[in-house]
Amino acid sequence: MSVRSIRPARPEIATVAKALPAVAADSTQASARARSIRRRRLNVYALRVLVAVVWIGSWELLTRFKVVDPFFFGQPSGILQKLQTWTTEGTALGPLWEQVAVTMEETVIGFVVGAVLGVAVGVLLGRNRLLAEVFSPYIKAANSIPRVVLGALFAISLGLDLKSKVATAAILVFFVVFFNAFQGVREVDRNLIANARILGADNRRLTTEIIIPSALTWIIASLHISFGLALVGAVVGELFGATAGVGELIYSAEHNFDANGVFAGMLLLAAMALIAEALITALENRLIIWRPNPVGTDIKV
Amino acid sequence: MSEPAIELRNVTKRFLTPSGGIYTALRDLDMQVAPGEFNAVVGPTGCGKSTTLALISGLEPPSEGQVRVNGRPVTGIVPNSGFVFQSDAVFPWKTVLDNVAAGPRYRGTSTREARKQAREWIARVGLAGFEDRYPHQLSGGMRKRVALAQSLITEPRILLMDEPFSALDVQTRTLMENELLGLWSLTSSSVVFVTHDLEEAIALADRVTVITAGPGTVKGTYEVDLPRPRNVAEIRFEPRFVHIYQEIWSDLREEVLVSYERQKHSAGAA
Numbered sequence: 001m002s003v004r005s006i007r008p009a010r011p012e013i014a015t016v017a018k019a020l021p022a023v024a025a026d027s028t029q030a031s032a033r034a035r036s037i038r039r040r041r042l043n044v045y046a047l048r049v050l051v052a053v054v055w056i057g058s059w060e061l062l063t064r065f066k067v068v069d070p071f072f073f074g075q076p077s078g079i080l081q082k083l084q085t086w087t088t089e090g091t092a093l094g095p096l097w098e099q100v101a102v103t104m105e106e107t108v109i110g111f112v113v114g115a116v117l118g119v120a121v122g123v124l125l126g127r128n129r130l131l132a133e134v135f136s137p138y139i140k141a142a143n144s145i146p147r148v149v150l151g152a153l154f155a156i157s158l159g160l161d162l163k164s165k166v167a168t169a170a171i172l173v174f175f176v177v178f179f180n181a182f183q184g185v186r187e188v189d190r191n192l193i194a195n196a197r198i199l200g201a202d203n204r205r206l207t208t209e210i211i212i213p214s215a216l217t218w219i220i221a222s223l224h225i226s227f228g229l230a231l232v233g234a235v236v237g238e239l240f241g242a243t244a245g246v247g248e249l250i251y252s253a254e255h256n257f258d259a260n261g262v263f264a265g266m267l268l269l270a271a272m273a274l275i276a277e278a279l280i281t282a283l284e285n286r287l288i289i290w291r292p293n294p295v296g297t298d299i300k301v
Numbered sequence: 302m303s304e305p306a307i308e309l310r311n312v313t314k315r316f317l318t319p320s321g322g323i324y325t326a327l328r329d330l331d332m333q334v335a336p337g338e339f340n341a342v343v344g345p346t347g348c349g350k351s352t353t354l355a356l357i358s359g360l361e362p363p364s365e366g367q368v369r370v371n372g373r374p375v376t377g378i379v380p381n382s383g384f385v386f387q388s389d390a391v392f393p394w395k396t397v398l399d400n401v402a403a404g405p406r407y408r409g410t411s412t413r414e415a416r417k418q419a420r421e422w423i424a425r426v427g428l429a430g431f432e433d434r435y436p437h438q439l440s441g442g443m444r445k446r447v448a449l450a451q452s453l454i455t456e457p458r459i460l461l462m463d464e465p466f467s468a469l470d471v472q473t474r475t476l477m478e479n480e481l482l483g484l485w486s487l488t489s490s491s492v493v494f495v496t497h498d499l500e501e502a503i504a505l506a507d508r509v510t511v512i513t514a515g516p517g518t519v520k521g522t523y524e525v526d527l528p529r530p531r532n533v534a535e536i537r538f539e540p541r542f543v544h545i546y547q548e549i550w551s552d553l554r555e556e557v558l559v560s561y562e563r564q565k566h567s568a569g570a571a
Contacts, residue, residue, distance in 0.1 A: 194360050195390040197378050199455065200407035209403075213394040290394040290435040 074259035082264040092252055093244050100268060103234050103246040106162060107272070110169020111230035118174045118226075119219055122181025126215070127207060132182075139178075147171050148236050155240040165242070169233030173226040180222035184215025217291070220284045227276045231269060246272075304372050306459055306491035307334040307357055312366035313516075314352050326352040328516035329366070334459075334508075339485065339492045341502035343553060344512030344520075345560035350495040351387070353517070354461045357493060358384050370459060383457030383490075385465040391436045391447050397423060398432040400447055404455040422450040426480070442473040446480075453484060460490045464497065478505060478533040486530065499553060503545055504533045511552050514560040523549050 056076050063070035070078060086096040093099055125132040150171055154164040188211055196210045238247025246268050253261025314327040326349040334340045344350050355361040356368050359378045368375040370382070391400045402419035406412055423432055426446040436444050445465060452460065466474045482505060485492060496502050502509045503525055511520040525545055527536060536542055 189390075191386050191388055191390040192392060194358075195384065195386060195451075196392075196403070196407070197360070198358055198382060198384045199404040199451070200378075200380075201403075202407070205407055210392065213392075216394075288394075290437065292437040 070259070071257070072259060074263045078260040079263045079267065082258075082260045083267065086264065091249055093248060099244055099246050099249050100272070102244045103231075103238070103269075104272060106165035106234035106237065106245065107169055107227075107230045107276075109162075110166040110233055111173050111227055113166060114170035114173025114230065115177045115223060115226065117170070118177025118222075119181045121174075122178045122219075123185055123207065123212065123215070126182045126185025127211065143175055143179075147175070148232070151233070151236045151240045154237065160241045160243065164240070165234045165237030165245070168237040168240075169230040172229040172233040176226045176229060177219065177222045180218045181215055184218030185211055187218070188214040216287060220280075220287065223280050223284075224277065227280060228273050231273055231276075235269065303336065305333040305369075306336040306338070306371060307493065308332070308367075308369040309353070309356065309363075310367045310369070312356060312363045312368060314349070314356060314361065315364045325516040327356075327363075328518050330512075330518050332510060332519055334491050334493060336491055337489045338508060339494065339506045340508050340510060341494045341496060341506035342510045342512060343496055343499055343502045343549075344517060345514050345553075345557045346497060346564070347560060348512045348515045348556070349517030350497075350512060351463050353512075354384070354463050354493060354495055357459070358382055358461055379459065381455070381458040383452030383455055383460045385445075385448050385452050385460070385462040387464040387467060389436065389441075389444055389448070391444055391451060393436050396433050396435055397428060397439070397447050400436070401450045401454055404451060408455065418454055419450070422454045423447075425484070426450045442469055442477060445469065445477055449477075449481065449484065453488070456488065457490055460485070460488075460492045462492065462494045464495055466501070467496070467498070474501075475534045481505070482529075482531060482533065499546060499549060500537060503527075503542060503549070504531065504536050509549055511549060511556070514556045514563065520556060521549075521552050 059068075059073075060076045062068045063073060063075040090096060091099060125135060148168070151164070151168040154167040158164040158167055192210055192214065193206065196206055201209065234245070235247035235250070238245040239251050242248040242251075246265050249268075250262050250265035253259075253265060309330055309332045312327055312330045313325065316324045316326060318324050330349075330353065332353070342350050342353060352361070356363050357370065357375070357379070359368075359370075359375045359382075362376075370379050392403065395403065398416060398419050401422050402412070402415040405415035405418055410418070420429075420432065423429060426449055428443060428446050428450070431439065431443065436447065439447070448465070466477050469477060478501065492506075494502070494505060499509075506525050509523045509525060511523070512518065513520045523545065527539065527541060527545075
């Protein structure tokens with residue numbers, strides 16, 4: 001093709017060329033925005049680190065220069081050292097991983113028992129008006145007592161081993177999950193129930209295919225809170241009397257006036273809770289794929 | 302005359318209001334729907350149109366009077382009935398395929414067979430390729446198609462529809478109305494189609510029933526003798542359509558005004 005034959009096309013090229021700056025401007029704007037979002041995110045991370053540095057650094061300095069007594073308030077470097085000693089040389093109660101495993105076992109069993117019972121009773125009472133009316137005053141009464149104290153009772157009746165901690169953890173979990181499951185069942189869209197009934201669903205199908213899936217959003221929301229509560233239950237159970245576990249570790253540190261030991265125990269518990277939280281979020285995203293907005297996309301505090 | 306598919310005799314329905322009062326939704330309502338007839342029920346807001354459907358389907362029992370479907374008094378959910386709801390009533394946690402397969406499964410068909418039937422129906426309502434989507438991934442019109450397939454797959458002898466298209470935009474709505482007529486012509490279902498839109502009622506139905514402002518009772522019934530098959534988008538311009546519209550509207554207008562005045566008053570009182 002000769003150069004000349006291209007000529008008639010020129011005016012079009014001119015228009016395209018005129019349009020180009022606009023497109024280019026759009027894409028520069030978009031990339032500028034992307035850059036500013038990235039910068040903002042980096043800023044947030046930097047500020048987060050800064051907060052930690054200022055907080056832990058001032059704690060370290062204040063205790064190092066004896067403005068604050070490290071004997072009562074612990075010291076970051078001391079806490080790290082403590083954790084290091086525990087991991088390398090073991091604790092007074094035995095190897096560290098054993099203590100973590102003991103507490104984890106109590107927590108997980110208590111969590112599962114409490115959650116399963118909570119869902120079962122919540123769905124049962126949510127579906128059965130008579131039962132709900134009969135039991136509601138008792139449940140309200142049971143809910144109003146500070147249930148951690150039951151740990152003391154369980155320590156007496158169930159002994160100082162696994163059972164009493166599992167019971168304490170389970171009872172804390174039970175109520176939270178129960179109330180959510182109950183509410184979730186009550187909030188199921190009437191139209192969905194009517195639709196399923198007209199399509200021929202019997203009561204069992206209604207429960208398994210409509211009520212429970214619909215209440216699942218509520219139930220899972222409660223699982224997030226209640227794993228933390230299971231951990232509280234297990235640790236409190238250990239405080240009431242135990243031979244092993246992170247709670248017991250904290251308890252013995254307290255008795256030795258070892259503030260660093262208490263903090264180190266707390267850090268361990270926090271790490272356990274965070275890992276469990278991540279697992280539950282993963283479970284949630286798997287179970288509720290049908291939901292428009294998967295969890296974890298927005299800011300959570 | 303053959304036995305009506307749906308018959309309401311002197312039906313009254315009262316509800317307890319949350320404040321402990323009694324609200325009469327329907328009073329002495331008499332209505333009949335012949336087998337295979339498409340009956341559109343129109344009336345002003347709050348006249349008990351939806352309550353009528355709840356009574357026919359067996360979701361609610363009447364306070365007085367009798368409801369009969371296929372010659373039998375209604376006690377509990379009517380078998381062989383389908384219901385398309387005003388709001389989205391497809392199950393959000395089920396895929397399109399499982400939503401449509403739900404009816405046959407609940408009625409005892411094996412999951413395998415139910416899914417096979419469901420695929421056919423999904424194709425029939427124009428959603429082939431969307432079997433694995435969840436309802437929230439579909440548009441409002443597509444969700445209505447799912448709802449239609451979900452009801453029609455059970456081959457209901459009576460099909461109840463409660464303002465099914467009122468949430469759709471006008472274009473989608475006309476498409477869906479045509480589609481409904483196409484699907485219905487393949488069946489022998491009797492339809493009760495509740496709407497507040499008189500144009501929609503006339504375009505779709507064989508007979509229009511006008512209900513009075515609440516407590517609802519039948520003000521009049523009107524034959525719609527427009528030929529089928531109809532094109533909903535165009536039928537509105539036919540002289541016969543306009544004529545029927547004017548005839549019914551002169552009755553309906555009064556009721557709409559009564560209902561409007563009442564709403565204004567209760568809004569003023571509140």
